[in-house]
Amino acid sequence: MEFKLEAHRIVSISLGKIYNSRGQRGGIKLHKNLLVSLVLRSARQVYLSDPCPGLYLAGSPVPPPQPGEPAAGPPAGWGEPPPPAARAAWPEPETPPERPAGPDARRAVDAEPAAPGAGDTLQGGEEPAGGAAAEEEEMETGNVANLISIFGSSFSGLLRKSPAGGREEAEAEESGPEAAEPGQICCDQPVLRDINPWSTAIVAF
Amino acid sequence: MSSQRSFEPCASEADIISTVEFNHTGELLATGDKGGRVVIFQREPESKNAPHSQGEYDVYSTFQSHEPEFDYLKSLEIEEKINKIKWLPQQNAAHSLLSTNDKTIKLWKITERDKRPEGYNLKDEEGKLKDLSTVTSLQVPVLKPMDLMVEVSPRRVFANGHTYHINSISVNSDCETYMSADDLRINLWHLAITDRSFNIVDIKPANMEDLTEVITASEFHPHHCNLFVYSSSKGSLRLCDMRAAALCDKHSKLFEEPEDPSNRSFFSEIISSVSDVKFSHSGRYMLTRDYLTVKVWDLNMEARPIETYQVHDYLRSKLCSLYENDCIFDKFECAWNGSDSVIMTGAYNNFFRMFDRNTKRDVTLEASRESSKPRAVLKPRRVCVGGKRRRDDISVDSLDFTKKILHTAWHPAENIIAIAATNNLYIFQDKVNSEMH
Numbered sequence: 001m002e003f004k005l006e007a008h009r010i011v012s013i014s015l016g017k018i019y020n021s022r023g024q025r026g027g028i029k030l031h032k033n034l035l036v037s038l039v040l041r042s043a044r045q046v047y048l049s050d051p052c053p054g055l056y057l058a059g060s061p062v063p064p065p066q067p068g069e070p071a072a073g074p075p076a077g078w079g080e081p082p083p084p085a086a087r088a089a090w091p092e093p094e095t096p097p098e099r100p101a102g103p104d105a106r107r108a109v110d111a112e113p114a115a116p117g118a119g120d121t122l123q124g125g126e127e128p129a130g131g132a133a134a135e136e137e138e139m140e141t142g143n144v145a146n147l148i149s150i151f152g153s154s155f156s157g158l159l160r161k162s163p164a165g166g167r168e169e170a171e172a173e174e175s176g177p178e179a180a181e182p183g184q185i186c187c188d189q190p191v192l193r194d195i196n197p198w199s200t201a202i203v204a205f
Numbered sequence: 206m207s208s209q210r211s212f213e214p215c216a217s218e219a220d221i222i223s224t225v226e227f228n229h230t231g232e233l234l235a236t237g238d239k240g241g242r243v244v245i246f247q248r249e250p251e252s253k254n255a256p257h258s259q260g261e262y263d264v265y266s267t268f269q270s271h272e273p274e275f276d277y278l279k280s281l282e283i284e285e286k287i288n289k290i291k292w293l294p295q296q297n298a299a300h301s302l303l304s305t306n307d308k309t310i311k312l313w314k315i316t317e318r319d320k321r322p323e324g325y326n327l328k329d330e331e332g333k334l335k336d337l338s339t340v341t342s343l344q345v346p347v348l349k350p351m352d353l354m355v356e357v358s359p360r361r362v363f364a365n366g367h368t369y370h371i372n373s374i375s376v377n378s379d380c381e382t383y384m385s386a387d388d389l390r391i392n393l394w395h396l397a398i399t400d401r402s403f404n405i406v407d408i409k410p411a412n413m414e415d416l417t418e419v420i421t422a423s424e425f426h427p428h429h430c431n432l433f434v435y436s437s438s439k440g441s442l443r444l445c446d447m448r449a450a451a452l453c454d455k456h457s458k459l460f461e462e463p464e465d466p467s468n469r470s471f472f473s474e475i476i477s478s479v480s481d482v483k484f485s486h487s488g489r490y491m492l493t494r495d496y497l498t499v500k501v502w503d504l505n506m507e508a509r510p511i512e513t514y515q516v517h518d519y520l521r522s523k524l525c526s527l528y529e530n531d532c533i534f535d536k537f538e539c540a541w542n543g544s545d546s547v548i549m550t551g552a553y554n555n556f557f558r559m560f561d562r563n564t565k566r567d568v569t570l571e572a573s574r575e576s577s578k579p580r581a582v583l584k585p586r587r588v589c590v591g592g593k594r595r596r597d598d599i600s601v602d603s604l605d606f607t608k609k610i611l612h613t614a615w616h617p618a619e620n621i622i623a624i625a626a627t628n629n630l631y632i633f634q635d636k637v638n639s640e641m642h
Contacts, residue, residue, distance in 0.1 A: 026284035030388045
């Protein structure tokens with residue numbers, strides 16, 4: 001469990017670094033951002049592979065779902081951040097699923113750093129606007145957890161089923177009560193093998 | 206070691222020293238700072254009249270090398286910080302050096318003027334034209350001594366060669382060419398030609414998403430003008446031969462040490478990134494610095510380094526905090542002494558470390574005001590990591606990570622070292638053992 005917490009924290013910190021690097025004098029440092037994206041990838045792998053899933057740090061304790069069972073909808077633990085936040089973090093694909101990782105993941109990184117700043121609006125007004133710094137940070141980690149969970153559930157869904165079936169499975173997990181839209185899922189087997197969407201932070205070059 | 210000098214600090218960030226380099230004789234020492242300035246120090250000749258001030262370094266010249274620029278196309282500011290200075294071998298009375306920021310390399314010529322002509326026929330002492338009716342005879346102007354004036358002029362500007370940030374420059378032993386390296390490419394320039402350069406290494410992948418490593422440092426071999434080495438963020442070194450092909454993407458030798466699986470952590474990749482690589486003066490060895498160690502490599506053995514020295518292994522358990530405060534990205538340099546028997550590198554808390562390759566002894570010294578009173582002897586320091594603590598030990602938790610020694614240089618022949626501690630320059634001389642062993 002503590003690995004998951006640690007990994008979550010490192011993902012948060014890393015995303016913050018990537019976001020802050022945009023305002024740096026002299027332009028984005030390619031070397032540093034590459035290293036940060038490698039740490040991000042390692043942390044994400046640990047986060048997803050930790051056998052203790054289903055943690056939303058801000059929410060109340062909920063029994064975490066077993067990784068093996070298909071969820072009827074997102075469990076309450078996932079579901080705390082309202083769908084608008086999920087949707088903002090989860091970009092809509094424009095390209096066919098074969099190679100979606102590029103533009104979508106780029107937008108994922110674009111959207112995610114925007115989240116801390118626009119945390120209030122993204123949360124759909126659930127949190128009071130102009131909340132305390134602690135609340136904003138909570139939202140930030142909430143978005144991160146949400147983002148990871150979306151990637152995680154989608155990937156693990158695809159792992160369990162064939163591409164067609166996995167698609168439906170992952171859709172059900174991710175959107176819950178909402179109607180699944182075709183093409184909502186942007187990940188595919190080849191992308192899964194790479195597990196590379198984070199490193200597209202450097203696609204800016 | 207006796208200390209010799211330190212300089213007054215200024216509060217601004219522009220004064221932070223970003224590079225230090227002795228010239229080939231050690232007579233001159235150049236420093237570059239974040240504000241784009243270069244300061245050159247000259248060693249005073251030892252005189253019998255004042256034996257106590259023998260061989261001290263005084264300011265010789267100061268000039269503004271680079272200014273901040275703005276790339277309008279990319280809406281990016283280009284920092285004026287001097288990343289590297291390299292001296293050219295001296296070929297006449299003038300000295301020349303290359304200085305570079307992130308994008309542009311400049312060749313500077315430093316000349317002395319200690320005489321001036323007096324007795325012009327048409328001009329008076331202030332340079333005003335004389336009234337011709339007052340000129341009754343012709344005289345030959347005579348050179349008279351004057352106060353020494355050091356003049357610095359930019360002779361070449363090598364611009365637009367790099368898309369990414371330049372991290373190294375290295376002058377070839379042929380004294381005609383030099384190379385500049387950025388994160389993904391290395392270019393070869395001729396010192397006399399500024400409008401074109403040859404790309405000799407290009408590791409940019411076709412798809413930037415596939416990027417896994419960048420170039421972190423590079424250097425020409427000191428004797429073989431066809432060989433150079435470059436280090437990567439993955440911890441590997443590639444020795445390349447320019448005779449083999451025009452584009453040296455295929456290395457002649459790959460120096461890589463397999464990772465120790467017991468040390469695996471989130472930050473393994475970061476701490477294995479090589480921040481500096483230096484050939485030994487002999488040309489037989491290479492010295493590399495990564496976050497926690499310095500390693501000596503034999504050019505004849507690619508599988509692993511022949512020597513590994515721990516600089517500050519007590520930081521291994523603190524990598525997460527160092528990642529948070531960005532210290533894990535600090536790029537420390539390393540240096541050989543003139544005889545290749547001792548290696549030196551900086552650390553935190555204004556500590557720097559020296560390792561004697563023959564005796565296998567190492568020492569930690571501190572560059573601080575207290576330790577650098579004239580003729581003070583540097584006292585070895587110790588960082589305690591728990592267990593028995595001696596009186597003057599520093600505990601790991603009280604190390605000051607804002608005081609980092611990234612840039613150090615060793616005189617090519619004598620036991621004189623230059624240490625850059627943020628915005629202060631310290632020069633230490635070993636008067637007792639002034640000859641190399």
